[in-house]
Amino acid sequence: MRAGLPVTVPGMTVGLLGGSFDPAHDGHVHITEMALRRFGLDRVWWLVTPGNPLKAHGPAPLSERIAQARTIMRDPRVTITDIEARLGTRMTSDTIAALQRLYPRVRFVWLMGADNMVQFDRWDSWHEIAARVPIGIIARPGWRMPARFSRAARILWRARQPEAQARQLADMQPPAWVMINVPLNKQSSSAIRARLKRART
């Protein structure tokens, strides 16, 4: 195993929560705790992206975002990693393919908030992502219905599994996705950035 990469044991289930985390906030902590519990995961890795391929403005420096994320996420089951920068991947499909090559005995699932499901059909090779890993979607205020009726959801409607099966997510043969309803958390990085900007002016 290359230096700096998370250590795993065979058969472990790992949820991958990719994000800008610019900054990380208690909404990220909340959905991570919910995902661990409801999807029955052993671990969650926060993949702090060098930069979302769909976002025009670059985020704060990666090292700053990682350091800040580590101050708010204290659960020992959660690893905060710059693995995409280490692997040299930017597109999620490439990251997942690389992780599956590096960790052939780990069962990965992709995690995202409901808002991301709405634009999932614009991601690079999104069909391949859905074919590679089960996907767990976590409710976000205002996004449950748009996610349910999104283009990606319509195309993948046969792959949707009932919420009652959420605990089996990592064992499902992809394509498979489950959307879970959880107590909603309104926090967002863009709202925090806007508040900080107002405070500075």
Ligand SMILES: Nc1ncnc2c1ncn2[C@@H]1O[C@H](COP(=O)(O)OP(=O)(O)OP(=O)(O)O)[C@@H](O)[C@H]1O
């Ligand atoms: N409050 C929340 N409820 C549910 N999902 C969330 C919440 N906040 C973030 N997420 C999810 O966490 C992942 C990473 O999110 P990200 O780092 O972009 O934060 P964000 O608050 O969505 O940022 P921004 O407001 O800049 O878009 C995404 O899958 C996003 O959907």
Ligand SMILES: O=C(O)c1ccc[n+]([C@@H]2O[C@H](COP(=O)([O-])O)[C@@H](O)[C@H]2O)c1
């Ligand atoms: O691969 C893509 O085309 C792609 C397009 C948009 C977003 N993503 C990933 O989605 C995750 C959430 O991004 P963000 O900026 O909404 O936190 C993060 O891991 C991004 O790299 C990936």
